[in-house]
Amino acid sequence: MLQAQELAVRRGHNTVLADIDLQLRPGELLGVLGPNGAGKSTLLGALAGELPAAHGRVLLDGRPLADWPGPERARRLAVLPQSSTLNFAFRVEEVVAMGRLPHASGRRRDAEIVAEALHAADAAHLGGRSYLQLSGGERQRVHLARVLAQLWPGGAGQSLLLDEPTSMLDPLHQHITLQATRRFAEQGAAVLVVLHDLNLAARYCDRLLLLADGRPHVLGTPDQVLRAEPLRAVFGLEVLVQRHPERGHPLIVAR
Numbered sequence: 530m531l532q533a534q535e536l537a538v539r540r541g542h543n544t545v546l547a548d549i550d551l552q553l554r555p556g557e558l559l560g561v562l563g564p565n566g567a568g569k570s571t572l573l574g575a576l577a578g579e580l581p582a583a584h585g586r587v588l589l590d591g592r593p594l595a596d597w598p599g600p601e602r603a604r605r606l607a608v609l610p611q612s613s614t615l616n617f618a619f620r621v622e623e624v625v626a627m628g629r630l631p632h633a634s635g636r637r638r639d640a641e642i643v644a645e646a647l648h649a650a651d652a653a654h655l656g657g658r659s660y661l662q663l664s665g666g667e668r669q670r671v672h673l674a675r676v677l678a679q680l681w682p683g684g685a686g687q688s689l690l691l692d693e694p695t696s697m698l699d700p701l702h703q704h705i706t707l708q709a710t711r712r713f714a715e716q717g718a719a720v721l722v723v724l725h726d727l728n729l730a731a732r733y734c735d736r737l738l739l740l741a742d743g744r745p746h747v748l749g750t751p752d753q754v755l756r757a758e759p760l761r762a763v764f765g766l767e768v769l770v771q772r773h774p775e776r777g778h779p780l781i782v783a784r
Contacts, residue, residue, distance in 0.1 A: 530555065530589075531589055531594075532552045533576060534550060535584060536572075536582055536584070546568040548744050548745060549572065551748075553576075555717050555718070555719050556714055558710060559734065559737070560721075560733070560736070560738070561573070561740065562739050563741060564763065567740040567743065570723065573721065577608040594606075603679065609676045613668070621671050622640075622657070625646055625671060626643050626678070628681075629643070643678055646674040649674065649713075650670045651670060655670075669694065677689075683713040685717040685718070687717075688721070689719070691710060694706050694707075694722060695726065703726070730751065730755070731781065732778055739754050739763055751778055752778075752779060768784060
């Protein structure tokens, strides 16, 4: 289990994240919401061990994250950043296979996992193409397949952190991406996803963390978080909160 205890992060003299006490639960999809500059990506970077904590700590199965050897940690924790810089003409399969580097499962099994991860990300048809020939949204789906392959098939003790994985995708692939992460959580992995779309968060997430000015504003179920009062306080947005006519989760309509 990935856990933050009294976590704070500073940039220079400024505290950009504070008062974070959070557990990523096995089998759960946790969404992180907030306006630009609220600390969402900072939180993900700190949980991934990429940003040092000014206070508090991040634990993986009760052990400080920094104490885990690199390959062992990579078999337990995978991170999809907002943008991935790759300027070489690798084939799509080679990009996804990078996720298998911490493993010693053999070339044949790795090839099977790459194919399965590409299928999960609806990117199997991109096989054989050069990464540099892909659109931004296609590249995003290939990198999703890469981090899925890193933890494939997902299970208890593994954590997947995704920073705005739907940002460059059309509406269909936004849903396909979150359905893939939902299924990954159902395998037992703990998944954290940074989102901007409130209705996507309501549809797919088990719990939501709403950040404001680098601090938690509210943490709870979509019904507890996606209410008019906290959304007004954090986003300055007047909304109507209704119920989805088929699924029953909150449906957010800007007034």
